[in-house]
Amino acid sequence: MSTFTEIADRVWVSARPWYDVNVTVVAGERGLVVVDTHACLAAGAALRDDVVSLASSLAPGTAVVATVLTHAHHDHVLGTPALRATWGDDLPVHAHEGCLAELTAWSADPGPAPENTSAEGWRTTQDDVDALVLPDHVFSSAGFVDLGDRLVELLHPGRGHTSGDLVAVVPDADVVVAGDLVESAGPPALGPDSFPLEWPLTLDVVLPLLRPSTVVVPGHGTPVDRDFVETQRGALGVLAETVRDLASRGVSVEDAVAHEGWTSTDAGLTLPWEPADLADAVRRVYEHLPRSQKRLPLL
Template sequence: MPFTEIADRVWVLRHEWFDLNVSVVGGERGLVVVDTHASATAAREVIDELRRLDRGAPVAIVNTHEHFDHTFGNATLLAAYDDLPIHATDEAAARTITAGERIQEAYRTSDDPRASEVVATTIRPADRTFSSTAVIDLGDRQVELVHPGRGHTGGDLVARVGDVDVLIAGDLIEESAPPAIGADSYPLEWPQTLDLVLGLLTPSSLVVPGHGAVVDRRFVEEQCDELRAVAETLRELASQGVPEDQALASAEWPFPIEGLENAVRRAYSQLPRARRQLPLA
């Protein structure tokens, strides 16, 4: 569980719970913590590892999007390190409380052994928001924050550390499982969003996904292609008049179909559907 340095003063803690990545970027002014984990208890585990790392104190937090496994440690880090600014997109910050309360309600009846932690956590949204780009100045280096478009959520951001060619992608990219297409995802827009992310990468870039091992540009290209196949297939099925409840059984998919129900639902709510017609004599 300790932080691993993947580039000069860029560390990643790959936590067993959710196989989640918490990233830290160091500079002469302190540390930026990217994503804070899924509960106050998990955040205290992150803080313990930060203290073992012993490379300075956090001066800022970044949430890559609003989901609880990336934001529920916010309040705990603020209590440990005074009043840190929390950076996120406008959309993510606006949705953090409602998204968090919804997951807490779901966990009230869950048999997950860590459910009580999630329910007991205080939700704290970001207070430094932006719509397109922002920069955190660490003195001798900068952390660039970019909202490349909608994909996993409506408010995804990526954090770029340009001097070492590292990009922290949040759940726009996942390595240990197929991309999570949820009820708040944008499957038709996700490939174009990743096209913009690819524009921030070089052939040598290291990419930290939201979950799983650090990957390279080629992995991002391949996942982008798979998501594009999903989007194009959904457009084709809708244009052919295939009913929504028959879509998953009517095509080949790059991901397991049990993870694509929300993709179909979200896409069909946005796409015009043709009506099946008898052939004219």
């Protein structure tokens, strides 16, 4: 059973082994906020049990008063019904409006369920998708959860891993929960719904929130610091500018995907991705580049 580790004053993180996904809990006078809820109903129930154990170690009557979803991917959202089953059907679910739009579209047309199976035998099924709880407290730029003696500030710094990423900031604890905008278990995942051209600029909005002492909770992997985020921003920036350069020289999308220089750049920075993992990112950059920055493919 996963347990929570306190990383700052009344801020705990649980690294769930399935998907190596992080769940963060923040406590205040009014109760607890749970950030992200895992990948299926069974995983959510196990998470709920761990949160109940954590709450029992705090003041009597401590309850979860809100949840926050960092973005719309299934491994971060599908456990919410288990939390509502314990703390009420009106338990608020906070998210960015882009996250709500993506989840609404996904619930209408979910496609095949992910194949990943946990060590416990859990896997995401259609029943899990059918039980999806859509966010009911959404914002466009910024929001917050009031815990009485502290605020959890919610910020949409821009598009990156998805269209609806948020970061949750606990200013008095010097903690920033970054979701999958930052990953330390591996390089940031550049999927078919990512925005690699904008992602570096999005992290440019996040970086001023971070001090050298700030604890940054990534979506996957161990907590990191400002230097780590800055390095990851640099790699994303080099990737985006490399693809922009290829497009401006008339290299076709497929030739750019097969580009032989993905392991290094003229700047001497080695990119952390395997070439096979960059196909979606390259195609997304070509889609998002303005016409003026693309030439016709070379013959």
